[in-house]
Amino acid sequence: MTLDDSSYRALSIQSHMVSGYCGNKAAVFPLQTLGFDVDILNTVQFSNHTGYPSWTGGRLTANEVQDLFTGLERNGLTDDYTHVLTGYIGNYEILERIEAFVCHLKTKSPKLIFVCDPVMGDGGRLYVAPEIVPLYRDILRTADIVTPNQFEAETLAETTINSLESACEAAKALHALGTPNVIITSVSLPTHALYCLTSHKAITGVTEQHLIAFPTYPGYFTGTGDMFSGLVVARWQEAIDNKVVSPLAAAAFKVVSTVNAVTLKTFNRQKAFIHAENRGQTGSIEKRPDSPKVIRQCELMVIKGKKEIEDPDSYSSAIKMAAV
Template structure:
């Protein structure tokens, strides 16, 4: 049985990490094998706090070995990595990617390099950002950073669209074949801006920035999950980029309409497969 391995956080309530990515991938008709790096009661932005724990890196290694024992690593079509709870977990992810590529050289590695954002700063444990920058992002086929994470990877500050294009091209030189910048906050205050960069060029999609009293969490995980599913299903990077933006906006619109903070992924599931909106894709370089 072919499937996508997703190694990231999990929350019992709500949608973040695997809780945000797994169901959308399944809704698109693909199998998902989730490995949780942490398990929390809820995402970390609740003022009441959260409970739970981070798992040991050996837990990842052991589960990968179990999949290997039953011959499933060769059936892995893609690996997604998201939030990592420790530097050691990053090393375990790198080893998992290596093992899978040895058995299936066509398997994609999609790295969502969760580090933080301008408002929150770096939100990961000591050593994680360094491991992402030095060991995981360079070996990925696809990276899905926000602007903060793209700057951390390339060392390039971004204040304009031209800066973003230059940083994307720099990122392509560092190893990845596809760069999907899931949010460029410096480009516009009114529009949600996202860039796709490949060797063929750079493309921009802008969609309305829906106003929320508190910003929903797990949107980036939703983006990386849907984008990966599109690629695995054989869509071109440009097709996957357009579908992902349209689908995520649809889920966000449903969430906004119900006055919720947590993503209404289940209620908005039809948007994942057949989005109601179609935003323009512009080639910018």
């Protein structure tokens, strides 16, 4: 069975940018490309992402989000949901409402898959209120798959990741909070710039873990995590449908292959832009630019990455995976 033959319908709850590719703008197109119908709930609507010098827009309140849930329920529009994806929420009360809503959906449809990207921070700092952290720990009991970055995994597991062993233990600590599937999307280790760690805890209690190595590029990138989590929804379902051995690792390998290829495409556009701006001189964008003109060139090339989304195996030569 292919995803195109399916009747999967996902509800994606996260932020939205009018211009650019973060939040739902980065997650939804990959899902639709891979055959999913997607209902989109935008908790935030900004003119552009907050890496620009300025932005406008606003956020929904918890009551407004609840009102949307109520409208969907009244019309029976939640009955067909097979998947729920959450990304950046940033508001404690909204997150509480989402948790209750997902629990309600799972009561109606026990096979519903909930993929939670616990977007809280990066680079050693939180960009949400501290009280959101314990709420996410509670939500892990409901999540079928969780996709934190290294900092978020450390924060949720209350540990420090500085080795392969500590990364594996952090994943196990997240299992102990209730989720059977963990993908730490970016793990920085001394032996390699970045890894992705997958960890699956079977109902027998046995934990299976894989490490995926991928290249890094000296550019400025946003939306990669949002694209990653969206792809996880589709590739996990594909692996389950096809009864793939080690489905979490297999799904993550395809996801990493796609995200790496789209990131490389975006990096090459950045290099070409800098080359033109510098009148033939080489260079790269290694930190957040100040100029909106430059930042625009750094927007993730989600739409131009359609082939990479559809056929990750053609872009996997630089990606290496091993069991740990």
